[in-house]
Amino acid sequence: MNPRANAPHKLIKNLVEAHSWLGLIISPLLFIVFWAGAITLFHDEVAQWAITPHHPVQSSQQDIPLGSLVEQKRAEYPVDQQGRFRINMPTSLVPYYIFYMEVLDDAAESGRQSLAILVDPKTGETVAGKDDFLLSQFIYRLHYNLHLPGGSYLIGMVTLVFLFALISGVFIHARKLFKHFFQYRVDKQRRDNLLDLHTVVGVMTLPFTLMYALSGLVLNLAIVFQLAFAMFIYQGDQQALFNDAGFNRVVEPRSQTQMAMDNSFQLIEQTRQQENFELRNVIFHHYGADNALVQIRGSDTASFAQRDEVTYRIANGAVVDKVNAEQYNVFRQGRDVLVTLHFGDFAGMDVRILYFILAMAISAMIVAGNMLWINKRRTQRHSSPRSIAIASAVTIGGCGGIIVATAVGFLCERVLPATLPARGDWLVACFVLALLATMLVSINIGNIKRHISRLLLLTSALLLITLIADWLMFAEQIITLWQNGFTAVIGVQVAMGLMAAIGVFSALKLRDAQYVDTREKLGEPLVN
Numbered sequence: 001m002n003p004r005a006n007a008p009h010k011l012i013k014n015l016v017e018a019h020s021w022l023g024l025i026i027s028p029l030l031f032i033v034f035w036a037g038a039i040t041l042f043h044d045e046v047a048q049w050a051i052t053p054h055h056p057v058q059s060s061q062q063d064i065p066l067g068s069l070v071e072q073k074r075a076e077y078p079v080d081q082q083g084r085f086r087i088n089m090p091t092s093l094v095p096y097y098i099f100y101m102e103v104l105d106d107a108a109e110s111g112r113q114s115l116a117i118l119v120d121p122k123t124g125e126t127v128a129g130k131d132d133f134l135l136s137q138f139i140y141r142l143h144y145n146l147h148l149p150g151g152s153y154l155i156g157m158v159t160l161v162f163l164f165a166l167i168s169g170v171f172i173h174a175r176k177l178f179k180h181f182f183q184y185r186v187d188k189q190r191r192d193n194l195l196d197l198h199t200v201v202g203v204m205t206l207p208f209t210l211m212y213a214l215s216g217l218v219l220n221l222a223i224v225f226q227l228a229f230a231m232f233i234y235q236g237d238q239q240a241l242f243n244d245a246g247f248n249r250v251v252e253p254r255s256q257t258q259m260a261m262d263n264s265f266q267l268i269e270q271t272r273q274q275e276n277f278e279l280r281n282v283i284f285h286h287y288g289a290d291n292a293l294v295q296i297r298g299s300d301t302a303s304f305a306q307r308d309e310v311t312y313r314i315a316n317g318a319v320v321d322k323v324n325a326e327q328y329n330v331f332r333q334g335r336d337v338l339v340t341l342h343f344g345d346f347a348g349m350d351v352r353i354l355y356f357i358l359a360m361a362i363s364a365m366i367v368a369g370n371m372l373w374i375n376k377r378r379t380q381r382h383s384s385p386r387s388i389a390i391a392s393a394v395t396i397g398g399c400g401g402i403i404v405a406t407a408v409g410f411l412c413e414r415v416l417p418a419t420l421p422a423r424g425d426w427l428v429a430c431f432v433l434a435l436l437a438t439m440l441v442s443i444n445i446g447n448i449k450r451h452i453s454r455l456l457l458l459t460s461a462l463l464l465i466t467l468i469a470d471w472l473m474f475a476e477q478i479i480t481l482w483q484n485g486f487t488a489v490i491g492v493q494v495a496m497g498l499m500a501a502i503g504v505f506s507a508l509k510l511r512d513a514q515y516v517d518t519r520e521k522l523g524e525p526l527v528n
Helices: 003-040 043-051 066-076 135-145 151-172 190-204 206-232 238-244 262-272 330-343 349-378 385-415 423-441 448-483 488-520
Strands: 085-088 097-104 112-119 126-129 277-285 293-300 307-313 318-323
Touching: 003 043, 003 135, 003 151, 003 206, 003 349, 003 385, 043 135, 043 488, 066 097, 066 112, 066 262, 135 151, 135 385, 135 423, 151 206, 190 349, 206 330, 206 349, 262 277, 262 293, 262 307, 349 385, 385 423, 385 448, 448 488
Parallel strands: none
Antiparallel strands: 085 097, 085 277, 097 112, 112 126, 277 293, 293 307, 307 318
């Protein structure tokens, strides 16, 4: 036999083996990334659902001038005069100012700490700390860094491996890619069903997954490239790198001469009124000093992924720096395009719903791929029972645990008292405990289908309890919010109801499939 003739077959065999092992190793983290990413697409909607029933904003009242609010909050908190502070503008979804400040704190090692608060634009009241209602932000951080030190680098490496798995998967299925493009067998051979699900979803979502892999790789590992450029190209001058990349920093010291800041708010309002400009946030540098600067940032609504920024010297209104469609930086523009594509933030709700469906389909593909590996190993005589048990616990416990823990997170976000000290920490603790408990009960399970069915029913029950708690606790507020145009609260409720219904339907289907398999005694090793 010609060794050269066998070379392609050996290459495909090696690719299949590498694809399987890499998929198994990164699958739990990859599942978390896509599951959390799907929910993060509706970050602001979840934030509105969580916060506004506790602290409704009276849309009929007039907004307090921003200058008055700034002076009020600087009087309420021991703001560090040397630090800068940022204000995010209210939006249709999150109708509060978000103040990010550096405040003096003798208990902190550096003598100061960061503070983020939500401020009602109508009353000027500080309604909550930003981390008091943590769910949406927690899931977002889970998506990009797993809430771990150095987690963004870990996710970057996972994304790199995922990119290789995508490319190897294309090579593995290249010969039959078009012939069996839509093939999905509906017989009772579970391996065929899993294999077809894994392949069809992988092919249909390939452009989406490639975009996510490439954009996620750049966004998560950009710091690695930055360090390399700073070391070898800029001879360690990191500030020069930032300047060339369009991220100019204020380096001048604060002046000791005081000055009124009235002109800064006139500049903000003047910029806000510009055509095709949507104000997002403002950043003050050296507030109250005669060399103070105000950086005004927003979106160009007439262009794709274009952010406009202008920095004024408050004393005379002179433009210090400006970034727009005519004066753009290639690096920043490319990054903004990747961020916009990554989060589907460019074409309204329809695109985000499509992204959500695709992300959920990829999550199912990941689980199906792991189950294929487990099923294959169970049919091999020399396979280690321990490795199979670990893979089963990671697949069913880890992936299923994230789903259950997410439902627990939504329930805690609703029922925990708004005034509870360290409320965000309680939510995180409940999330982690739910995940660990699910993983523990998923070790050495006897019947996979029945176990998955129970997890789905548990998730659906938690979501339904959350819906019931919503209306028992905040029925009047929710109706008022709907009438005032805050429709995302009920929108999130509808989404939870749909997910609960899908969970119950899938659980019943799994139970029905188990009943048929048992009665007909198919004896498939994948069933038990």
